[in-house]
Amino acid sequence: MEILGKTNQTLRGHIQDCLTVCNEIIARREPFLRQFCQKFGWNWEDVKQALRFAVWCHDIGKASDEWQDYIRDNGSRITHSLPSFGIGLMTSSMPKSFNNSPLYAAMLAVLAHHGQLHKDAFREDNFRWQDVTLPVDYINSHFEFFRQQEPSLHLKTWQPDTLSLGRICAPIKKLKEIIKGPEKLQFKILYSLMLNVLTTSDGYASGNAPDGGTPENPMGANLTREELSRVQNKFPFFNNILLKELRFVPKDSEPNKMQCEIVQQDSGRIILNAGCGEGKTAAALLFAQKLLKENCIDRIIFTLPTKFTANNLNRDLTDKYAIPEELVGITHGDASEFLRQRMQETENQQREQEIDEDEIHNLIMAQVFENSIYAKPITISTVDHLIMSLYHGYKFADRAFSNVASSLVVFDEVHYYEKHTMGAIAETMRRLTELQVPHLVMTATIPCAVRNELDKLVTNQPYRFQRAPAIIQGTSKPKTPFEIERLSHTLIDENDKSVSDELLAFVAQNIERRQIIFANQVARAKQIYLTLANSGITANLICYHSGFISKHRNEKEKIIRALFKSPKDRNAEEVRALEDRGFYNTDPCILVSTQVSELSLDISADVMYSEIAPIDSIIQRGGRLHRKGEYPHDNGYAHRMYIAPPYESDRANLPYDQEILQRSWDVVGQHYTFQNACDWVNVVYPESTSLMHAELAEAIDTDIVFGKKPQDNWGDDIEEEGRVVIRKKNYQTYDVVPYEFVETVEQDYRNYKTHSLSISEGVFCAALAQDKILFRKGTQKLTNRQGGTREIKIRFKTIKSRYTFRVGLELDEEAIPNLL
Structure with missing residues (x-):
């Protein structure tokens, strides 16, 4: 009777398929992986051998009589990871001391390939009385095949026909005591690399198992290297070659001074201070391209503060920078709905076409998983997900860790975060520095006080700081895209809740222009929108804030991007999206929004009205006003930002601190230049608290391999000892x-x-x-x-x-x- 690995495939056939996938992954990534291992002092040939051995023995525990009964529905479910770990441990020539050995990393990956390890996993008292019966001849034949491929591994002959699972738990207990603390973080990269390639090889082989076959007549190996070599840009066979070739700047132009300077940097730790519209994203891509060509990285991770900003960057990378959609992943809480929308746009499905919802759901969920472990050449992520990848923040964090370590990590819009989250980001930056992971911090409004704190993260390793000049090309004059004018009244009367006549008059006066109105609270945004809608204006009017269901948020983001384009630049899909919701294919439009629209949205208004906000938010909002402009007066029109004064009550000024609002109101001037903006920020924020996050630091040091379960680390927004809170909410x-x-x-x-x-x-x-x-x-x-x-x-x-x-x-x- 054949030894089964699947209900329709032999164990040898499945493992052979896994090794074939593993060999193809290694072949494609070998130039990078060789240099990657060299950086950490590991011998690449030893790592490769251990990795292949992990794949070859990861399922050998399925050969036990007990598991064979289970797969044939004649017995109860039993672990195969633990006996596979034990057989691999006892068959290989393991070093006597742990010493960050690749073989130990490989065997731990075998143990973890069906579930994240934690401090209570595989406890001896849970397996003390469990033995499994093993086919000795089969196991020796299995390893003889591998011995011929890797004779230097010196595999031992297997002898016992029974294996005590409790006995195998004893070395696991010792490893739990050894593998923890900051000095083991580099070992986690090695372990994560093994786990990542092993689980990926196993998953791909299982997903592409042969058709047909039964337990009585199972199939053998199904995959060949020749067949796999034809798979391009599908998980796990992504190709970053195109990213090494794209220009990332418009056809008829060259990289600007800022972009040229960042490519010439010899540091992997840079803070880039540049205003909106200066080309920060292109600068990041060009910097990543340089590192890709040098085999210093093999992927890019962009982190952003909100789902809205992540969605917009995803569209920009594919639409504006011509990066193929299949190379760009996105991960956040609402990513599945965004991916569904993108899938429908790409396939241009007809309304009457029948859709298999289960099939679409499965395709989307597969992408959600791939993106969650940063599998693609580029992944756009909320910063929370990146941070949770450094400890057991979610189920697949250990698989993601080595992908993070092989990336350029870009922290975009860092000025957005409150001090608690900034502490978590700073701790992440400190760990990336210690692990030699290149990272780029991009911000328009970082105060000098915060920059000084970042320079202290690692002793004697300050960040390389680069500021964009923001001057008119060919001159020494600063860009002045708009003027600032103070309004006399708040946008909504604090007593009768009516919308200011002053605002309504200005909106009517500019009705033929593209306008944006920023309110700091959802209720006020709704009130302004409804007042304008009931006034009979004919311009396209849209309201956007955080209080929409995810399905509608994604749809509104798409409509907003279309509305702020010239009608001649809108494609058929965008025109249809407008018409479906009753908008006109015309130019004038009014967006009424909260602060959700102030970041990473590549749109440009002619005039803007904003309630006073912290000065950094005011500057960000200004980034959506006359975005590429150099002078405020253009074609006879004066581009202006109108700022309304603070409200009298603390409640009306929420979610912001009244003192910060007053300081921002006092400091903001009439003439906007990037240098002025930087000066205003330093006046409003003259000091910074120390950037620390003790709970995160402890979690990273504890969750090297074992540690806590994600649910025991999860702190949501409530501080509790031993739990990690990344973002604090001001209210429930x-x-x-x-x-x-x-x-x-x-x-x-x-x-x-x-x-x-x-x-x-x-x-x-x-x-x-x-x-x-x-x-x-x-x-x-x-x-x-x-x-x-x-x-x-x-x-x-x-x-x-x-x-x-x-x-x-x-x-x-x-x-x-x-x-x-």
Whole structure:
């Protein structure tokens, strides 16, 4: 009777397929991996041999009689990772001391290839009385095949026909005691590399197992190197060659001075201070290109503060920089909905075409996984996900770690973060420095005080600082894209809640222009939008803030980008998206938004109105005004930012600190230049607290291989000893489904994430008191290994308040007055 690895494939056939995939991955990445190992003092040939051995023995535990009974449905489920680890450990010539050996990393990868390791994994008392029966001749034949390929490994002959699983747990206990602390972080890179390649090889071989075959007549090996060599730009066979060849600047132009200077830098740790529209993204790509050509990295990670900014950069990289979509990944909480939208755009599906939702869901979930471990040549990520990849922040963090270590990490828009998150970013930057991972910090408004703190992260290793000149080409004059004018009144009256006549007059005066209105609170953005909508204006008017369901947020982002293009530059897909929602294919438009639109949005308005915000936010908002302009007066029109004064009450000024708002109001001048902006920032923020994050540092040092489970590390936004909080919220929020989408979520709970939104604690409590919060159950379909399905019910909250695509949850005076 054949030894099975799958229900339709022999164990030897499956493992042979895994090794074939592994060999192809190694062949494609070998020039980089050789240099990568050299950087850390590892012998590449030893690493490669250990990696191949891990693949060859990772499933040998399936040869046990007990697992063979299980796969044939004659026995209960039993671990195969633990006996595979034990057989590999006892068969190979393991070094007597740990000493960061590649073979130890390989065997730990075997142990972890079906689940993240943690401090309670494979405890001896859980396996003390468990033995497995092994086919001795089969195991020796299996390793003889590998011995012929790798004779220098000196594999031992296997003898026992039973293996005590409890006995195998003893060396694991010792390894748990040894592998922790900051000095073992480099070993984690080696372990993560082994785990990454092993699990990828296993997953690809399993996903491409042969058709046909039965337990009684299983199939053998199915994959060949020749076949795999034809696979291009699909997981795990991505190719970064194109990134080494693209220009990243417009056809008829050359890199600007800032971009040329960054390519010439001989440091892998740079802070780039440049204003909006100066070409920071192209500079980062050109810097990465240099490192790619030198085999210093083999991928790029862009980190951004919000989902909105991540989505916009994803579109920019593919649309503006001509990087093929299949080379660019994106990972954040709503990435699945964004990927669904991008998939539909790419395939240009017809409305009447029947769509297999399960197939689309599976394709998207596969991409979500690939992107979560930074598998593609470029991945756009929220900074939270990058930080959680350094410790057991999520299930696949250990697989992602080596991909992070082989990247250029770009921290974009770092001025956005509050001090607690900035402490976590600083700790991440310190660890990247210690691991020799190149990283680039990009910001328009970093105060000198913060920069000084970053320079202290690692003793005697200050960052290389580069500031863009922001001058008019061919002159020494600074760019002055717009003027600043102070308004006399707040945008909304604090007493009667009416929109300022001053604002309405200016909007009417500029009705033929592209306009943006920034309000600091969602409720005020809604109020301004509804007032304008009811005034009868004919220009395209759109409202955008954080209070829309994910599905609509992605759609609105696409519409906003289209509205701020000239009609002649809009493609057919963009025109259709506008028309579907009742917008005109004309030029004038008005965007009413909160601070969600102030970052990384490549649009340009002619005039802007903003409530006073912290000076760095004001500068960011100004980046959406006359974006490529050099003078404020252009073609007879004066581009201006109108700033409204602070409100009198602290509550009305939330989410910002009133003192910071007042200092910003006092310092902002009439003439905007980048140098002036930098000076204003330093006046408002003369000091910086020390950038530390003790909980993150402890988690990184603890979760080298074992450590905590993700759920034990997760601190959400509540500080608790031993838990990691990356972002602190100023107030509690609740996720709810607007009532009109209840049926959609009830029928398929997978729709919850794309049809829910967050509301504040005040809104939630008010709605609950009026019986507007209801509890419902959604259906989740689960599929087991044999393909059988079952359904479970998952509870969710819904809010019974009117929701529209125009404004989200509408201001309903009867239901929840003055809160939404």
